[in-house]
Amino acid sequence: MRFEGDIPVKRVLISTIAFIALGVVLMTGAFAGNLDSLRGNATLSETNEAGDINQVIENGRFAVNYRQQPPLIPHKIEKYQINLKVNQCMRCHNWQYAAKEGAPKISETHYTDHRTGERMDDVVAARWNCTQCHVPQVDAKPLVENTFSK
Amino acid sequence: MTEQEEKGGFFNRIWALLGRPSKTTSAGMLLFVGLIAGVVFWGSFNWALEVTNTETFCLTCHEMEQNVYREYTGTVHDTNASGVRATCPDCHVPRPWIHKMKRKIQASNEVLHKILGTIDTREKFETHRLTMAKRVWNTMKSTDSRECRNCHNFDAMDISKQNSRARNRHLEAQNKGQTCIDCHKGIAHELPAGAFDAEEELNKAE
DSSP, rough: OTTTTEEEHHHHHHHHHHHHHHHHHHHHHHIISSSSSSBBOEEETSOOOOOOOHHHHHHHHHHHOTTTTOOBBBOOOOOOOOOSBBBBBHHHHHHHHHHHHHHHOOOGGGOOOOTTOOOOSSSOOOOOOOTTTTTTBBBOOOOSSOOOOO | OHHHHHOHHHHHHHHHHSSSSSSSSSSHHHHHHHHHHHHHHOOOOOHHHTTTSSSHTTSHHHHIIIIIIHHTSSSSTTOOSOOOOOOOHHHHSSSHHHHHHHHHHHHHHHHHHHHTTOOOOEEEEEEEHHHHHHHHHHHHHHSSSSGGGOOOOGOOGGGGGSSSHHHHHHHHHHHOOOOHHHOHHHHHHHSOTHHHHHHHHHHHHH
């Protein structure tokens, strides 16, 4: 006799077995080398080949590839401090310094609060982390093939 | 030896001995012993001076090791293409004798604050960072960046090997008679909050 709310044991059992079976299939697939890790297919005892070391191109600025691309940085920024205390990029690129240092001034959009649309006197917090979008220009080739054209 | 001199404690007797002309020892012997003692004293003085002038010595204090040293690791003065390093004393202890002595005497104040624990946590260090940074910047400015110039020399710079930005700024700086620290702040250690305002203040003061 069945009551409403009873768990149909058979159905639960079947779905559990099916789930485990699926898991086993997927895992064997992964171990068989179908899954490509970031490390490539090198085994544990092997050492991967070192990647190329790219040089920052400091003479001239790369062209922008599409309208809203964040401009690339035409100089090294290694060890530039960007944290709560100080943002060293600001020492040349903020509006107070740009003209004096002969550096491009930060875009006006970076002084506008996203939510309120209010224009601030300093770069807004959401734009503080420069390297989230702007990176130094290097002689690197694309990591994956792509068909993007200007 | 009078009875008066024989009395008194250890130090009184030593003092009495030092004040009395030698009866039995020759002047030559006294000179020779004095010479040897002098060599030993002068040698150990300089040895102590050198021991306290090493990176290893600086890092025996956790205040140095956990703050400024960790910030310094990886900077160009710690690791670079040629492997030539500038460690703590190269920048922070003057080389000319008189200035070195002055700095060493000032360091006794640092010993006091080590005992007081003025900067013994990261938080305390951060609250004092601006004051300490300003102190170092002021010193470097007043000495025309003497310690930098132990290695870096405007006249020895091959500006043709510098990139255009560095070339222009270095020429400009040389013409204006600027000094290294005017621009190169925060190159080995983190900048404190309010560093740019402090810089403006410092440059205005000249």
